[in-house]
Amino acid sequence: MSAQAATAHTTRSPRSVEKGETLLEIRNLKKYFAVTEGVVVHRTVGDIKAVDDVSFTIRKGETLGLVGESGCGKTTTGRCILQLERPTAGEIVFEGTNLERLDQKAMIPMRQKMQVIFQDPYSSLNPRMKVGEILGEPMRVHGIQPDRAKRHKRIAELLAVCGLNPKFADRYPHEMSGGQRQRVGIARALCLNPDFIICDEAVSALDVSIQAQVINLLEDLREEFDLTYLFIAHDLSVVHHLCNRVAVMYLGKVMELAESDELFDHPMHPYTRALLSAVPVADPKIEAERQHQVLPGEVPSPINPPSGCVFHPRCPLVVDSCRAEIPPLRELRTGHWVACTQV
Amino acid sequence: MAKLLEIEHLHTQFFTSAGVVEAVNDVSYDVAEGETLGLVGESGCGKSVSALSVLRLISWPPGRIVGGSIRFLGKDLLKLSDAEIRRVRGRQIAMVFQEPMTSLNPVLTIGLQITETLEHHLGMSDAQADARAVELLGMVGISDPERRLKQYPHHLSGGMRQRVMIALALSCEPKLIIADEPTTALDVTIQAQILELMKDLSKRLGVALIIITHNLGVVARYADRVNVMYAGKIVEEGTADQIYHNPHHPYTIGLLASVPRMDQHRGKRLVPIDGQPPDLTKLDNGCAYRPRCRWAIDRCANEIPPLEHVGDGQKAACFRSHELGDEARAVS
Helix, strand or coil: CCHHHHHCCCCCCCCCCCCCCEEEEEEEEEEEEEEEECCCCCEEEEEEEEEEEEEEEEECCCEEEEECCCCCCHHHHHHHHCCCCCCCEEEEEECCEEHHHCCHHHHHHHHHHEEEECCCCCCCCCCCCCHHHHHHHHHHHCCCCCCHHHHHHHHHHHHHHCCCCHHHHHCCHHHCCHHHHHHHHHHHHHCCCCCEEEEECCCCCCCHHHHHHHHHHHHHHHHHHCCEEEEEECCHHHHHHHCCEEEEEECCEEEEEEEHHHHHHCCCCHHHHHHHHHCCCCCHHHHHHCCCCCCCCCCCCCCCCCCCCCCHHHCCCCCHHHHHCCCCCEEEECCEEECCCCC | CCEEEEEEEEEEEEEECCEEEEEEEEEEEEEECCCEEEEECCCCCCHHHHHHHHCCCCCCCCEEEEEEEEEECCEEHHHCCHHHHHHHECCCEEEECCCHHHHCCCCCCHHHHHHHHHHHHHCCCHHHHHHHHHHHHHHCCCCCHHHHHCCCHHHCCHHHHHHHHHHHHHCCCCCEEEEECCCCCCCHHHHHHHHHHHHHHHHHHCCEEEEEECCHHHHHHHCCEEEEEECCEEEEEEEHHHHHHCCCCHHHHHHHHHCCCCCCCCCCCCCCCCCCCCCCCCCCCCCCCHHHCCCCCHHHHHCCCCCEEEECCEEECCCCCCCCCHHHHHCC
């Protein structure tokens, strides 16, 4: 199945963004969720600062990894980009359009260009719809392929592209394995010919041997359809393998951002270092020689985050100024940004 | 080292409407005193069921241990009465489960759950049990243990709850702890804390540990010996070094080639294992890995390869393990 065959049936506006240029820019994104009290009268008693002043850009054709532990805001960042959450503040510029200023209706054509693959292939597919209907619905809604016969042909092509038998169009999700369902999730993300796909923990729920199949599929599709990914994951080994650049988040903030090789070879932020050291490598000889730096304590509550640098209570390099001032992201090497004053 | 646990020809089956699931299919292995054994494999390979079988925690219906023997300190656990096995559970063999939220009782305080075990198994008085509970929580790195004893599981974070589970497991000074995916639900920095704690405590107290996991990195870091399971059988067994550097079974080779590794060059493409694990209700008289194996021969379809010595204590269940030379291992 070639790229031309799969895309030939849809008409689309010419791509305005060339490879390597900025496709998506996020400026000072903030998303606070109100914490309320009271049953009848809701009073806001605080904010959960899920995403707090995050900025980064994604270039056309690259894969940006967004890593961090539970509750660091990586998924919320993705949802804000897709306008599934309205940001509290900040700008999200996609192909030159400010998404946060668009209303629901104006957002519809943008949604064709941005799709998402979710983590759980069990809960993200409607159990009452056949695979063919799951893939056909977005095309029908967006009026991409009104003709039924052509739509069926395109569904068969999409399934084949994702390594599934086209006969699966007549099956229900429960008749398939986890890996096959995730391929359906990927086919659904592709069916509108997007430029940009957010993979939110897209391979985390899969077994290792199946995970490798899906990782290879994502790589092939990126090549074939000129896709740009935002790859949200907590598994650093997978991120290292798939991503060109990586942003490390902690408690709603970006701690470090660099090219993948640079970040994994020369991590500078103490959190990134601890994170990398915590990941066991599948090789007992290397493991025996590695330094294991175990980070004390746990991630604090985002309702009442620490003052100054949010990482300071767990940081081995902490000094007095860390408790008072929020360290800005500084470019310490070319393209390598670090939010720490002590490195 | 003396053998602590010897499992021989264990068969555990689940009788479902879809047929008989052969979850554990003729599994034999042993654990020496004080050692850490890693049990690895993917979902449904029987790694958890084989461990649950040790404590006879397979509920009927639908599951049943249909054959084999499990000798622990000279006794066959499968022949004990219900009252006798209850004295082994928690007292001599303890378990740490994956999900600390569902394995702790949500309506009882942490303190009650720990002291109950101590009073039941060791016959301690309330005061003795309280003092010991404080000591245990301190040992697993929980600060302010007196206050924590009065709290409920929902007051604690996931990592804290797993520490409580470890404290519970250690409470009666067991000889063996079975940890079933103990850190899968936890974040990576917390995972490191918990695993280091378990390793440290098991060394210090001389407790043997069976770590069940799908994470090859965790096994590489913490296990002395490794059993690789596939479709209800052990397909390879050896020291961690042998399994990772000199694998003899095609599944082990395939598994190692499919994990992305941080220490390797990014551009390297992963080599996945094609296809999917077999349906355990429809196993035939051949090697279960055959449909996914790139080295399968006719013989693999007609005979089940036995787990045989391939040298230096290492065992593999493959007719061609001796031929899978450097070329095959270069894949991984």
